[in-house]
Amino acid sequence: MRTSIHEEVRREINVKKYIYILKTQLIKSMTYEFSVYGNIFMQTIIMITSAYFWKALYKDRGSVGGVDAESMLTYIIVSSMLSVLLITNVEKRIEMSVKKGTVATDMIRPVNIFGMYFAEDLGGVFALVFQNMLPILIIGTLLIKVPVMVDVSALPLFVIAVLESFMINWLIAALFGMIAFKTGSIDALIQVKKHLIRLLSGSIIPIWFFPAGVSKVLSSLPFVYIYQLPLSIYIGKGERAEYIAGMQIQFWWLVVLTAFFFFVQKKVTRKVMVQGG
Template identity: 70%
Template sequence: MLKKYLYVIKTQIIRSMAYEFNVYGNIIMQTIIMITSAYFWRALYKGQTMVGDVDVDSMLTYVIMSSILSVLFITNVERRIQNSVEKGTVAADLIKPINVFGVYFAEDIGNIIALVFQNMLPIFIIGSLMIKLPAMANLKDIPLFVISVIESFLINWLVAALFGMIAFTAVNIDALIQVKKHLLRLLSGSIIPIWFFPVGVQKVLEGLPFVYIYQLPLSIYIGKGSSVEYLSQMRIQFIWLVVLSVVFFLVQNKVIRKVMVQGG
């Protein structure tokens, strides 16, 4: 069974490598966002050493790494679900001897592997040359950062998959996907860290899974906190991962039963 998913990953890598225009477009767009954000934070910090217990160098590192993670967190599962529903092939997909959502996950993994070389490295180089070298604050926290990023990716994918299942009840979710994409980046601290938000808003956002997609791994990277604090937040991150996984499997089973009864 694993070989089937590995084949899907391999196929998706080859397919992703073929779309050069999309690669260049993504690099240009992320570079514009990254440089614009860097100028914004430099202007905000003008004449000030620290804002929100973070210095300007750390904030610029945050901006670069946020742009890099945004590439890592690209998902196509919503559109794959929508296309399957629109074409009426969802029932046929579900009866195949391989889990269709597993295929979507494998495709996203393959796409990300290709993007590491196509987008992430160029963005890292551009950010290093035009803004600053985004060096990690404490190298001893690398294991925590890596684990946190993996869990962040899984949470982000589960949120996207659950959102994509709206396609089973809605005619078209293209507009909703765009709203969800930008809203998630705002609520996750990708654009503006939530420590700049009012205390009441911070507490609300800390109770949601979104800050554990971007802000937690980025906070670990720039050293905003201690190892004890990171581990405490990563426990919450893991709890959200478990909760979303359970919800995903329950919704998936419900959707499969519904489609098989109605015939797609």
């Protein structure tokens, strides 16, 4: 009985540590105004450019790929907003820790190093919701259209899909960041990964516009469940049964990536502790 009480207290203390890290990162993120304005500017340029592209494509056409112009413009605005939520810093944190040679000491801290990175990214996201996401929504509404959700009753599905997409994206970033334990520097690779995910996930061009063979291959990868699945739910492309089927696949990708993450983390941690960083 006493042991279980001690374990419960220990877990509560650990949770408080991660909440403290999250709060600290939230406050820190609120101070970088130049980075905030730069990100809003870049996302606005991408959003407006994409909107003009789709307006030109849909000229004199009722719908393309089963989606009309208004739905596609909504897709672009919400995609730009989601891109804010899916910003991760875990790769850079791992790289910095490896370059500085502090990774071994970081791993013997009383908090899990990857739990710390996750809490930091979560704190950053909370800040970005107010700093970037809301301004992008306002700009998109004023310059393009009001991004109204087609079926509000599907909102719970959309929220769950977004939460799972955040986790999938973070796990991919964390796994990618672990390459730094081998190579040291991954700056260029981070940029390549970032743009590849935007392309392969349907963030900019939905995969239903791709040739059937390419679309089928991309549908079997986890990337499409980061952006396109929640965006499809938002604009009402498909039936509820299709959303649930897609979310089941999304969930299994989350399970697979989580298992792979813990496997790689264990191997990396053991190697670092043996070699001393």
